[in-house]
Amino acid sequence: xxxxxxxxxxRSEREAKRVIDAARLIASSSExxxxxxxYTIPSPIVYADPTGFADTTLFEAHEQRHKENSEAITKLFNxxxxxxxxxxxxRIVRSESSSPSAGVTQSALRADIIIAGQPDPNDPDSxxxxxxPLVMESGRPVLFVPYKVSIPERIDHVVLxxxxxxxxxxxxxxxxxxxxxxxxxxxxxxxxxxxxxPSLEIPGTPLSDALRRHGVNVTPHIVDxxxxxxxxxxxxxxxxTNASLFVMGAYSQSRLxxxxxxxxxxxxxxxxxxxxxxxx
Numbered sequence: 001x002x003x004x005x006x007x008x009x010x011r012s013e014r015e016a017k018r019v020i021d022a023a024r025l026i027a028s029s030s031e032x033x034x035x036x037x038x039y040t041i042p043s044p045i046v047y048a049d050p051t052g053f054a055d056t057t058l059f060e061a062h063e064q065r066h067k068e069n070s071e072a073i074t075k076l077f078n079x080x081x082x083x084x085x086x087x088x089x090x091r092i093v094r095s096e097s098s099s100p101s102a103g104v105t106q107s108a109l110r111a112d113i114i115i116a117g118q119p120d121p122n123d124p125d126s127x128x129x130x131x132x133p134l135v136m137e138s139g140r141p142v143l144f145v146p147y148k149v150s151i152p153e154r155i156d157h158v159v160l161x162x163x164x165x166x167x168x169x170x171x172x173x174x175x176x177x178x179x180x181x182x183x184x185x186x187x188x189x190x191x192x193x194x195x196x197x198p199s200l201e202i203p204g205t206p207l208s209d210a211l212r213r214h215g216v217n218v219t220p221h222i223v224d225x226x227x228x229x230x231x232x233x234x235x236x237x238x239x240x241t242n243a244s245l246f247v248m249g250a251y252s253q254s255r256l257x258x259x260x261x262x263x264x265x266x267x268x269x270x271x272x273x274x275x276x277x278x279x280x
């Protein structure tokens with residue numbers, strides 16, 4: 001099992017290098033891989049001029065800006081990828097939305113995994129992009145590359161968050177090509193409901209057994225949060241183990257609930273401790 005076709009979604013020159021490096025890291029885990037560099041041109045936001053007509057100069061500026069960006073990123077991608085022997089190509093597509101991420105969905109149908117940068121607050125080309133469509137609409141696992149953390153030379157240790165829900169299980173099996181290459185994988189189930197029957201299986205054991213049958217070196221852990229926020233408990237374990245990859249199911253509660261009350265997905269999206277693979 002391996003990731004054969006990888007989409008490297010790049011929105012700006014600033015994030016290009018880290019996304020390309022992460023794509024090469026994932027590609028190095030298997031043979032016969034193909035990396036598709038992807039730049040999406042979002043739909044322009046239409047404003048009217050004082051007379052009530054659409055201001056055509058905004059369209060022209062929008063097109064010129066993305067023409068320059070796409071040309072610069074294409075050149076950078078081909079130069080970086082030309083240093084190795086990995087099969088690659090670069091595509092430029094248009095998004096029907098003002099969000100660049102929304103334009104990735106159709107291209108994702110031909111890929112095994114999407115690699116994208118975490119939006120950088122200091123990067124005007126990515127900071128305002130809504131990354132939810134990558135996870136919610138692509139149907140593919142998404143590996144987010146943090147802007148503050150260095151990319152590891154290899155993925156040695158993995159922390160996998162599990163809560164007994166479909167999204168977490170999907171993420172675990174979507175990440176299987178990377179879990180198989182890792183030296184160790186910790187499954188963390190924080191505050192699981194205690195079974196009434198003491199003879200029932202320990203939470204997380206069935207998933208651990210299933211992954212172990214594939215050859216993953218996995219250890220389940222039950223963690224009591226003692227009232228601490230789940231994301232803080234996860235971050236501490238990631239730091240303590242020096243994990244190079246964090247795997248989690250995204251939005252196991254609704255996005256509206258996450259927006260109103262907060263949640264682990266939103267928290268990790270905003271501040272990623274390491275390479276983070278999300279599935280839904």
